[in-house]
Amino acid sequence: NQLTQSPSTVFASVGDRVIITCRASYNINEKLAWYQQKPGKAPKLLISRASLFESGVPSRFSGSGSGTEFTLTISSLQSEDFAVYYCQQNNNWPPNTFGQGTKLEIK
Amino acid sequence: QVQLVQSGSEVRKPGASVKVSCQTSGYNFANYGINWVRLAPGQGLEWVGWISSYNGDTKFAENYRDRLTMTIDTSTTTAYMELRSLKSDDTALYYCARAPPIVGGPGDHWGQGSLVTVSS
Secondary structure, three states: EEEEEOOEEEEOOOOOEEEEEEEEEEOOOOEEEEEEEOOOOOOOEEEEOOEEEEOOOOOEEEEEEEEOOOEEEEEHHHHHHOOEEEEEOOOOOOOOOOOOOEEEEEE | OOOOEOOOOOOOOOOOOEEEEEEOOOOOOOOEEEEEEEEEEOOOOOEEEEEEOOOOOOOEEEHHOOOOOEEEEEHHHOOOOOOOOHHHOOOOOEEEEOOOOOOOOOOOOOOOOEEEEEEO
């Protein structure tokens, strides 16, 4: 099951609203997670089951979608949000496929 | 608190093997599984495999099925990943992450990563 993220890179400013999309090649129900990874750090789980927050994740992050199309929205970018974001499916496994990643960079 | 602490960097020649450990603490080891994920230079995250600490069941990514062994030691709450017949493109950061015990799922707590370098 292939996951395609778009865009691959997004340039944005502090305060902007950013939407990252993850499309699955076939139905994965709501079995999708989102991670944030900063340079030199391990990935951090933000959202599981498409829209469920992990403890401690700021409310400016939200996830939605089901089936084959999903989005991660950051409502008002903060400086600490510049990172690489990955989606991962666990409906049709193995493997637990990752998307190719979206790099969020400062404009 | 939940912690996963991985073994240090390793350098191996092509064709050799490497074993990475992931020592866990702060939770009931038998109630979860462990995902192994890697990040190669210039690449994205790649899921490598999963082992259940509950029943020892394992699942592999197809590319690693023939040369990957995942084990657990419940007495020390440590998980291990051994990769054989190393190639230069196995050079990567290898992460362990706590996962659900029975079926596939996301990693909610991660180790710091173990760098494996394969070079002649």
